[in-house]
Amino acid sequence: MKRWIGVALLTLATLTNAQTTPAKKELVAKLLQLQQPGIENVARGLVEQVAGRMMQDAGRVLQTQVPPEKREAIGKNIEASVRKYIDESTPLLRERAVKLAPSVIGAALEEKFTEDELKQLIAWNESPVNKKYQQALPEIQSGFLQKLVAEGRPVIEPKVQALEQSIRSALSSGVAASPVSKPASAAKPAAKPASK
Structure with a gap:
């Protein structure tokens, strides 16, 4: 019985909190x-x-x-x-x-x-504290971002370069396969010199 009363009170408390x-x-x-x-x-x-x-x-x-x-x-x-x-x-x-x-x-x-x-x-x-915090936040975030970029660049830059190279390779393989992108000199094989 006590258990049911506890559940009922808990349910009532939950409904009271959720009640609008x-x-x-x-x-x-x-x-x-x-x-x-x-x-x-x-x-x-x-x-x-x-x-x-x-x-x-x-x-x-x-x-x-x-x-x-x-x-x-x-x-x-x-x-x-x-x-x-x-x-x-x-x-x-x-x-x-x-x-x-x-x-x-x-x-x-x-x-x-x-x-x-x-x-x-x-x-x-x-509150004045929150207003002060909100005013200071852009400067704080900017300083943090600058420091993060400076400190993160050495570890991220090689990965960015590898990604760029991978994308370039993928694009160049697609471009090389396209007949439109081939230069005119590459369209025909060079003539072989006559043998004597």
Whole structure:
């Protein structure tokens, strides 16, 4: 009997924590409002990540397949297209992220945190210490990233070079097999000199 009472109390406690009250919904909404800049940054980051990958791919093609005299003009055209993509896509994805946040992030917060914990999170987000931390974070991360690149380069660079060589080899074997890419002199075997 005591065991059943314990299970019932545990179940009741779980339901109470998972229960969404108007006060809890209000706390979640406030927390989401405080986190909105971060949510918007995630959206902007996704847009810029796609643009960055496209720029890298385009840069490789420019360097390897575009005649040198045309690279600058084509590069500027690509940069303008990428900037337009970022300028048009960022607000769209940012708007979607802000709309989506309550149903995804908000629902998770309601499920995983009690009202008291939400109050603590809000207090932390509004605290001067957190604001100072958020302001210092980009500089701290930048310093860390620079140090990581400097210290990681010696161990990663050989692997990058090996990967580049492997990709070049794979591409050159595909290009060499293509009849279009063969130079005209290689198309016909050289004539043998006449023997006397």
